[in-house]
Amino acid sequence: MKRNIVNIVEDEEIQAINPILPRFPVRASKVYTQVDYDAIIKKAWEGYDDSKTIKHIEDVSAMVSTNHVFRITFEDGDMVIAKLSYFGNYEHFKEDHRIIHALSNNLLYPFENLLAKSLLKNNRVYVYRYKQGKTDAWVVFYNPSRILERLPRRLEEEHIVKLGQQVGKFHKACSRVKNVLPRSSKTLRTDIAALQQLLITDEKKFGSAMQVDFLKYHCDLFLKNRSSYNMKSFEIIPVFIDWNIGNFSVTPSLELYSRWDYDWFRMSYRLLDFYFFSRVVSDAGDRTVFSYYIGTMMEDRFILFLKEYHQVNPLSADEIRFLKEAYRFFILNYVIKDGKHFFNEQYAKKLQAEAFEIYLPSVDRDFDAEKIIDALGIK
Numbered sequence: 621m622k623r624n625i626v627n628i629v630e631d632e633e634i635q636a637i638n639p640i641l642p643r644f645p646v647r648a649s650k651v652y653t654q655v656d657y658d659a660i661i662k663k664a665w666e667g668y669d670d671s672k673t674i675k676h677i678e679d680v681s682a683m684v685s686t687n688h689v690f691r692i693t694f695e696d697g698d699m700v701i702a703k704l705s706y707f708g709n710y711e712h713f714k715e716d717h718r719i720i721h722a723l724s725n726n727l728l729y730p731f732e733n734l735l736a737k738s739l740l741k742n743n744r745v746y747v748y749r750y751k752q753g754k755t756d757a758w759v760v761f762y763n764p765s766r767i768l769e770r771l772p773r774r775l776e777e778e779h780i781v782k783l784g785q786q787v788g789k790f791h792k793a794c795s796r797v798k799n800v801l802p803r804s805s806k807t808l809r810t811d812i813a814a815l816q817q818l819l820i821t822d823e824k825k826f827g828s829a830m831q832v833d834f835l836k837y838h839c840d841l842f843l844k845n846r847s848s849y850n851m852k853s854f855e856i857i858p859v860f861i862d863w864n865i866g867n868f869s870v871t872p873s874l875e876l877y878s879r880w881d882y883d884w885f886r887m888s889y890r891l892l893d894f895y896f897f898s899r900v901v902s903d904a905g906d907r908t909v910f911s912y913y914i915g916t917m918m919e920d921r922f923i924l925f926l927k928e929y930h931q932v933n934p935l936s937a938d939e940i941r942f943l944k945e946a947y948r949f950f951i952l953n954y955v956i957k958d959g960k961h962f963f964n965e966q967y968a969k970k971l972q973a974e975a976f977e978i979y980l981p982s983v984d985r986d987f988d989a990e991k992i993i994d995a996l997g998i999k
Contacts, residue, residue: 664748767869774905782874784928804887
C-alpha cells in the first residue's frame with residue numbers, strides 16, 4: 621500500500637468548517653497579523669543547522685488556533701514540519717514537547733513509530749524562542765508523519781471493537797513508560813486555578829456577572845468532586861485528548877499507525893481521552909458542524925468501546941464516575957478558558973454559548989455512570 625506524507629495537524633473536522641462559514645476567516649480570534657512567520661522559521665532553522673538551505677516554506681495550518689504549521693522544503697529536496705506557537709506559556713510548550721519526545725523514544729512495539737518525531741540538537745528537543753517587541757513565539761521541528769488508512773466518518777461495529785482494544789493497548793504502553801518521562805508542571809488543579817484567577821481579574825471576558833458566578837460554581841464543584849473519588853489510584857499517563865479521526869491513522873487491520881497534533885497534550889488521567897473517543901464512535905459520526913454534547917458518553921456504541929477497552933485495560937468504578945468531571949474540566953479549560961485561542965472567532969462564540977446553555981448544565985443531569993458500570997460488570 622502506498623504511504624503518504626501528511627502535515628502533523630491535519631484535522632478534517634475543523635478544516636471542513638470553512639465552506640460552512642465562508643464569511644468568516646478560519647483562524648483563531650487572537651492572530652498577530654504583523655508577525656513574519658517565514659522570517660521566524662528561517663531564524664529558527666539557522667539556529668538548528670545553517671548549513672542546510674531552505675527553498676520553500678508552505679503554511680499548512682488548519683487555521684483554527686494560534687499554532688501554525690509549516691512544511692519546509694530544502695534545496696536538497698529534504699522536508700521537515702515546523703510548528704510555531706505564540707499562545708500560552710513557552711516553558712509549558714518546551715516541557716510538553718520534551719515529554720512527547722521521551723514518550724515516542726521509549727514506546728515499545730507496536731507503538732514505537734506511532735508519534736511524529738521532534739528534531740534534536742545536542743541530544744535534546746530543539747525549541748527556538750523568538751522575542752522581538754510584543755512578539756513572543758516559539759518553534760519546534762518534526763519529521764513528517766506517515767499515514768495509512770483513515771477511519772470512516774461513521775464507524776461500524778468492527779471499527780469500534782478494534783479501536784477500543786487498540787486504545788486499551790496504547791494506554792497500557794504509555795503506562796509502562798510513565799516513570800521514565802520528564803516531570804510535568806501542569807495539573808487539572810493548576811488549570812482550574814488559572815481559570816478561577818481569570819474570573820476574578822478579567823471577569824468581563826466571560827460575560828455577565830451571572831455567567832461568571834456560574835463558571836465559578838462549576839470550578840468549585842469540579843475541585844470539590846475530585847475528593848469524592850479514590851484519585852490516588854488513578855494513574856497519570858501521557859494523554860492527547862483531541863482524538864478526532866483527522867488526527868490519527870490506522871493500518872488496514874485497524875491497528876493504530878500514526879498520531880499527530882499535540883495541541884492538547886498533557887500528563888494526566890487516561891479518562892481525559894475518553895470523551896473524544898465517545899465522539900469518534902458516536903452514532904452521528906464525525907461531523908462538519910460540531911458541538912460538544914455529553915450525550916455521546918451515554919450511547920451504546922461508546923459502552924461497546926469501553927467494554928473492549930476494559931477487557932484489555934481494566935477500568936475501576938471510580939474512574940467511570942470521574943468521566944463526568946473529566947468532561948466538566950474539558951469544557952471549563954478548553955472551551956471556556958482557551959476556546960478563543962483554539963477556534964475561529966465565530967465557532968468559539970458558538971461553543972462558549974453552548975457551554976453556558978447546554979454543556980455545563982448537562983454534566984450532573986445527563987451522565988449516568990452507574991449505567992456504564994453495570995454494563996461493564998464492574999464491582
